[in-house]
Amino acid sequence: MSTHTTPENLEKIIPQAEDFLPLLGTDYVELYVGNAKQAAYYYQTAWGFEPIAYAGLETGLKDRVSYVLQQDRIRLVLTSPLQPDGAINQHINAHGDGVKVVALWVDDATKSYEETVKRGAKSYFEPRTDSDQNGKVVTSGIHTYGETVHIFVERKNYNGVFLPGYTKWTKPYKTESTGLKYIDHMVGNVGWNEMNKWCEFYAKVMGFAQLVSFDDKDISTEYTALMSKVMSNGNGRIKFPINEPAEGRKKSQIEEYIDFYNGAGVQHMALATDNIIETVSSLKARGVDFLTVPSSYYDTVLDRVGEIDEELEPLKELGILIDRDDEGYLLQIFTKPVLDRPTMFFEIIQRKGAQSFGKGNFKALFEAIEREQEERGTL
Ligand SMILES: [Fe+2]
Numbered sequence: 001m002s003t004h005t006t007p008e009n010l011e012k013i014i015p016q017a018e019d020f021l022p023l024l025g026t027d028y029v030e031l032y033v034g035n036a037k038q039a040a041y042y043y044q045t046a047w048g049f050e051p052i053a054y055a056g057l058e059t060g061l062k063d064r065v066s067y068v069l070q071q072d073r074i075r076l077v078l079t080s081p082l083q084p085d086g087a088i089n090q091h092i093n094a095h096g097d098g099v100k101v102v103a104l105w106v107d108d109a110t111k112s113y114e115e116t117v118k119r120g121a122k123s124y125f126e127p128r129t130d131s132d133q134n135g136k137v138v139t140s141g142i143h144t145y146g147e148t149v150h151i152f153v154e155r156k157n158y159n160g161v162f163l164p165g166y167t168k169w170t171k172p173y174k175t176e177s178t179g180l181k182y183i184d185h186m187v188g189n190v191g192w193n194e195m196n197k198w199c200e201f202y203a204k205v206m207g208f209a210q211l212v213s214f215d216d217k218d219i220s221t222e223y224t225a226l227m228s229k230v231m232s233n234g235n236g237r238i239k240f241p242i243n244e245p246a247e248g249r250k251k252s253q254i255e256e257y258i259d260f261y262n263g264a265g266v267q268h269m270a271l272a273t274d275n276i277i278e279t280v281s282s283l284k285a286r287g288v289d290f291l292t293v294p295s296s297y298y299d300t301v302l303d304r305v306g307e308i309d310e311e312l313e314p315l316k317e318l319g320i321l322i323d324r325d326d327e328g329y330l331l332q333i334f335t336k337p338v339l340d341r342p343t344m345f346f347e348i349i350q351r352k353g354a355q356s357f358g359k360g361n362f363k364a365l366f367e368a369i370e371r372e373q374e375e376r377g378t379l
Pocket of ligand 1: 188268270357
């Protein structure tokens with residue numbers, strides 16, 4: 001299940017991306033959390049991630065513990081501090097549980113660092129080599145929005161379970177996959193008037209190109225609004241939509257996020273599946289909570305999106321949304337926030353040709369979020 005060894009289909013599909021790095025994919029996503037052991041249990045049991053690696057007191061660490069879980073190409077690292085003070089505690093204190101690292105898989109972590117820093121990236125750490133009996137890994141890091149960072153991971157000379165310093169971690173408790181395949185896109189929320197600044201960062205510093213732009217007319221309800229631009233690397237494997245709040249009659253969900261996260265950060269990870277009905281049925285049966293839209297959504301949805309392969313009834317029962325663009329259609333659904341603060345959530349997405357992001361569902365979706373905000377007293 002070594003899914004990070006054979007790059008394939010790396011050809012450039014976004015011609016306007018400069019793509020000097022280039023990026024092979026998402027290597028892992030690391031969350032700083034208050035209790036990594038219990039978070040690991042949640043992602044294993046509810047989401048179907050397989051335990052793969054561990055680092056902590058038993059491996060010689062004194063100040064923190066990390067659990068690594070994987071499902072197909074999606075790898076999560078959950079890290080908690082073991083001592084008071086320090087950067088991890090400060091991160092959790094400011095933001096609650098949340099994404100610290102979006103690690104990118106590269107062929108050359110030294111060059112990735114030099115090229116991005118030369119173009120204006122702020123250094124997180126300089127290239128370093130770590131090795132053990134399984135080989136060596138070169139990593140380097142740069143800052144992005146808020147306190148979030150990108151770590152470049154060069155693992156072509158490594159065949160260990162995750163990274164040097166980690167030991168294989170298994171549990172007798174059997175993991176049942178939910179059919180999640182890879183990270184389709186990862187969305188950042190940034191503050192007022194900061195969207196363009198961060199889109200420029202991904203264009204200039206990372207060589208990305210803008211795929212789409214949504215203004216507050218596209219993304220608004222009667223009460224709230226936001227703006228969004230989608231940045232992609234050249235081979236389309238890394239897509240980062242960037243959202244900022246927009247003025248509305250009531251408080252934008254992006255502003256609610258910024259208030260509770262205390263700044264910019266990762267809003268949602270969209271995880272792809274080949275069978276959204278099975279995946280969502282399985283997640284629901286294990287207690288994952290999703291946003292719901294009124295059943296009237298399904299009265300007219302097929303007039304909007306036309307014919308689809310799936311029966312409408314199970315989609316309606318599960319609350320799965322449908323949208324179509326020039327290239328095909330997509331099926332998507334959003335969880336409620338998975339953390340205590342109303343910050344990060346997940347999207348489950350199945351693409352059937354469509355390469356877009358579900359613009360036709362924005363209104364129904366944001367009205368669903370507004371109902372939740374109303375209950376939280378944050379609308
Ligand atoms: Fe999304």
